[in-house]
Amino acid sequence: MxxxxxxxxxxxxxxxxxxxxxxxxxxxxxxxxxxxxxxxxxxxxxxxxxxxxxxxxxxxxxxxxxxxxxxxxxxxxxxxxxxxxxxxxxxxxxxxxxxxxxxxxxxxxxxxxxxxxxxxxxxxxxxxxxxxxxxxxxxxxxxxxxxxxxxxxxxxxxxxxxxxxxxxxxxxxxxxxxxxxxxxxxxxxxxxxxxMKIKGADYTIKPADYYGRYFYFLGLNRLMAYIASSKEAMKSKSLSFFFDIISSYEHCKSRKLELKITKEEQKVINDQRWKMLKKKWLKI
Structure with a gap:
């Protein structure tokens, strides 16, 4: 090959x-x-x-x-x-x-x-x-x-x-x-x-803004984005971190920033995320 x-x-x-x-x-x-x-x-x-x-x-x-x-x-x-x-x-x-x-x-x-x-x-x-x-x-x-x-x-x-x-x-x-x-x-x-170099070392974006944008561009719907944000906030043990992530996500959504995935692909991503959530957290 x-x-x-x-x-x-x-x-x-x-x-x-x-x-x-x-x-x-x-x-x-x-x-x-x-x-x-x-x-x-x-x-x-x-x-x-x-x-x-x-x-x-x-x-x-x-x-x-x-x-x-x-x-x-x-x-x-x-x-x-x-x-x-x-x-x-x-x-x-x-x-x-x-x-x-x-x-x-x-x-x-x-x-x-x-x-x-x-x-x-x-x-x-x-x-x-x-x-x-x-x-x-x-x-x-x-x-x-x-x-x-x-x-x-x-x-x-x-x-x-x-x-x-x-x-x-x-x-x-x-x-x-x-x-x-x-x-x-x-x-x-x-x-x-x-x-040899830690990933993200060149990024100046704040963590909360990063996660909010990441969840948006990943194509997560509002429910999945809020769940993902809560998981990151729990890791940081910070309620304010949750609201900062959500604020970033909603900012992207209100501006209707262009996604690089189709509607069908968004559905695939959200469906798979939901299946993972049920399997890992809800034991279904």
């Missing part, structure tokens, strides 16, 4: 070489990498040039500087890189971040999983971060969800679900939509991916 790997990169001169070196060291060699230089103002372009000049599997495109928005910006960069390639020439479509280190068997293990399990649509490993000199499980998500920095999609699955959406919450929307199409999302826990 042949891999197409798209890597959005914004001011990643410190980390990018580690990511690209880890790709060079892969036991599976049949891949094409497109690094999307997304408005970098540091020496990211020089780092990219070292690889494109010496290995034909590496290509790059440069985008103009754009406003940093959680979710939409990175998917826009990904799509820009994707448009430079003929998808029919590939079997697996990957969206990787520019600040991860992959184990040498990462691509091979992903390929084996797809070959041996035709129902697998999305495969990835687990994220680890460095703490006090040790690499430990990041723990920001459950171990059955493939995180945004290391997504690998079977091409047929990717196309059936309509690709990635330029919106906050894209890396949860994809999992819901592919499942609705009959595909499975699988985490291979033996694949430890090192994350």
């Amino acid at each position: 042949r891999f197409l790997i798209i890597i959005p990169a914004h001011n990643e001169e410190t980390n990018l070489s580690f990511t690209l070196d880890s790709l060079l060291q892969q036991s599976q060699k049949d891949f094409k990498v497109v690094v999307v230089n997304d408005g970098s103002t540091d020496k990211t372009s020089e780092v990219i040039r070292r690889y494109t000049a010496s290995d034909a599997r590496f290509e790059t495109i440069t985008l103009q500087k754009s406003e940093h928005q959680p979710g939409s910006k990175v998917v826009h960069a990904f799509k820009s890189g994707l448009q430079t390639q003929a998808i029919d020439n590939f079997d697996i479509i990957c969206k990787f971040d520019a600040d991860i280190i992959l184990p040498e068997n990462y691509l091979q293990a992903v390929e084996n999983a797809f070959i041996n399990n035709p129902e697998y649509g999305l495969v990835g490993g687990l994220l680890y971060v460095e703490k006090e000199g040790n690499w430990v499980y990041e723990g920001n998500s459950n171990k059955h969800h493939v995180r945004g920095p290391m997504k690998a999609y079977r091409k047929e699955c990717f196309l059936q679900m309509g690709g990635l959406r330029e919106t906050l919450g894209w890396d949860n929307i994809d999992a819901i939509l592919l499942k609705n199409k009959g595909w499975k999302e699988i985490v291979l826990p033996q694949l430890h991916v090192k994350l």
Whole structure:
């Protein structure tokens, strides 16, 4: 199977070489990498040039500087890189971040999983971060969800679900939509991916505003959004946090901000959220 790997990169001169070196060291060699230089103002372009000049599997495109928005910006960069390639020439479509280190068997293990399990649509490993000199499980998500920095999609699955959406919450929307199409999302826990930068470190958006916007762009109806907000407020043990999230959600709703999912997809997302709620909290 042949891999197409798209890597959005914004001011990643410190980390990018580690990511690209880890790709060079892969036991599976049949891949094409497109690094999307997304408005970098540091020496990211020089780092990219070292690889494109010496290995034909590496290509790059440069985008103009754009406003940093959680979710939409990175998917826009990904799509820009994707448009430079003929998808029919590939079997697996990957969206990787520019600040991860992959184990040498990462691509091979992903390929084996797809070959041996035709129902697998999305495969990835687990994220680890460095703490006090040790690499430990990041723990920001459950171990059955493939995180945004290391997504690998079977091409047929990717196309059936309509690709990635330029919106906050894209890396949860994809999992819901592919499942609705009959595909499975699988985490291979033996694949430890090192994350060199904490996600969200570049975001200036306040947590409550983030959650409110996230629930809105995820397409949650008012009931599901309020339930989700209450769960986040309970974690923070703050009633005011609940009202701040709701205020952000209602602000988006009153402005009728554009959603990147259809009415049918919104229904799928809300139905699945309700099923999860009944299973986990109501034991139905």
